[in-house]
Amino acid sequence: MKSLIRRRPAGPEDTVPEDGQDWAVDSRPEDVGGWSSGAQANTSALLRWCAWALLILGPLLAVAALVAAPSGTGTPVAPAPPAPSTAGSQGSAGFAVLFVDAYLRAGEGDQEQLAAYYPDATVIRLEGEPGRRTGQQLTVVRLRQTSPGIWSVTVAARVRESGTSAAPTPKRTSAGRQQEAAPVPPAERLRYFQVPVATTVTGGTSGYVALSMPAEVAAPPRVTSPELLYGPQRPAAPTDPRTQAVTEFLTAYLTGRAGDIDRYLAPGTRITPISPAPYTGIAVDHLAVEGERGGEATTTVPADGTRLRLLVSLRATGSDTVRRPLAYALTLTARAGRWEIAELDGAPTPAPAPLATTASAAPTN
Incomplete structure (x- = not known):
């Protein structure tokens, strides 16, 4: 084992060598625990330097924070409102189509079928024979979000009614016999129904429910066709x-x-x-x-x-x-x-919009 060099005070039994050496080599083995005295000195010096660095950098960092902070006299910038979410729009549209289809077919005793879409339908009074009125070619013509998670869906349906409430009047032939009246052809008309649908996501799955029974509304307004790029036919x-x-x-x-x-x-x-x-x-x-x-x-x-x-x-x-x-x-x-x-081309090309011209006012003296 390498001998440890340790400085010790000279005792009366020690003699100083002639070359002036004032330390001796201790060849006896000795276990040393923890840091040595040299390591302790180095650590103390490092701690002192860290303390001085903190004392010097502390005020500098405080000044930098004050400079970087926004002025309190400026106008605060309001955060931009979040864009309306379109999540659930497609599902709400399909849900409304199914509800309107069931609603048009429903008659007396069909409350439970409508309750699958609108739970409070169980207490609604339904009249008429089921299936007497049906909807064909159902499609969504308007979809808008009225509140977070609430969609207003307008469904167009070609409604066909298979009979009338009044019995047909029999006709008489020239011989005086009664002849059965011809059956009344089903009446068909395009009608529009608005359905409020609430949607929510639970466990990663979207759910839908109607907030009321459908409301029949007027047809959407017909817009004016834009001018096209082409000349006359x-x-x-x-x-x-x-x-x-x-x-x-x-x-x-x-x-x-x-x-x-x-x-x-x-x-x-x-x-x-x-x-x-x-x-x-x-x-x-x-x-x-x-x-x-x-x-x-x-x-x-x-x-x-x-x-x-x-x-x-x-x-x-x-x-x-x-x-x-x-x-x-x-x-x-x-x-x-x-x-x-x-x-x-996917569609006819509209004519370019005319350039807006503003007349400059003449200067007045």
Whole structure:
């Protein structure tokens, strides 16, 4: 074991070496516990430096905090209100459709069926024969959130009533016999019902309940159709290159004839024809062309890269030989002296909004 070097005071029995050395080597083994005196000195020095650092940095940190704090005289900025949540809208819409369907079919004794949607329906008085009135083609036409977790759903239904309360009056024949009256055809009318639906999430699962029975309301207002980008509808001239392009493309698209559809498409355009083909033939009747105001005949194709949007009206012949009207919004592009289909638009393009002009007031002296 390495000997420990320890300084000790000189005793009377000790003699000082001639070279002036005043310490001796202690070769006796000795166990030392804890820190050595050197480590204790180093730790004390480190603690002193930390204390001085805290004393110096404390005021500096306080000053920095005061500088960074916002001024109390400024206008406080209010937090932005949270955006209304759309969670539960789709489920509420479906729930309301089911409730209206059950409501229209309900008659005397059907309270329990309605209670599955509106619990208080058990105490509501129902009259009439169940199923006498039915709803068809139910669909949601309006959906709005009135409060957190509360949705107002307006459902349109084509309501059919299968009979009347009064018995039909029998008719008399010329021989004086009574003839049974013809059955009354079911009356059918489009009606609208508003349903308040509450939704909540419990254990990760959404739940719905109606807050009242449906309320019949007026039809939603009909809006004015916006102005479109196209000019007026005019007959599609067979000599017009645009008529030729759209006829060939729509024939391939709707009937599977006129060859491969890709030959009518601009490079990079991908359109898949309808399969199986629903029609046996088409006839293009009218075109409404972007920027066109007159009915002048067109027989030429402009320079390559020219793009043009138009609205096509046509009649398509089905397998029953009946012609049905259809309309397509298309974008064409010119290339190599002919028109090609660049896009099958999802909807007709509205006209750009006119620029707002403000008249500047003349300066007054």
